[in-house]
Amino acid sequence: METNFYKEQEDFELQKMASKKVVKLKAFYSHMFVYIVGVIFFILKEYFGVPFNFFPLKHINLFVMIVWTVFFLVSAIDIFVSFRIFGEEWEERKLKSILEKKIKKQKWE
Numbered sequence: 001m002e003t004n005f006y007k008e009q010e011d012f013e014l015q016k017m018a019s020k021k022v023v024k025l026k027a028f029y030s031h032m033f034v035y036i037v038g039v040i041f042f043i044l045k046e047y048f049g050v051p052f053n054f055f056p057l058k059h060i061n062l063f064v065m066i067v068w069t070v071f072f073l074v075s076a077i078d079i080f081v082s083f084r085i086f087g088e089e090w091e092e093r094k095l096k097s098i099l100e101k102k103i104k105k106q107k108w109e
Helices: 002-047 062-085 088-105
Strands: none
Touching (some): 002 062
């Protein structure tokens, strides 16, 4: 019975970690879509001379695009490289160690 309880707790923790990954990926893909649209507007403004005179687009310049690109690349590295470095095996080992610590801290009366 105890092993079933621990297995269910481990499955719950794995499911929670997987849902966090999905949320991060969804946010990244949304950011990528907005970034691509921003790059298109930047190219239209700088290289084709299309006048964008309304608020967010009139402030797009090279500096803004460089900063935005750096943040975009950092978020891509955070998501995709960390998944490779800290893969499934690492997550499972870490999860088991955390669960073992919780089990040891529990006081049974």
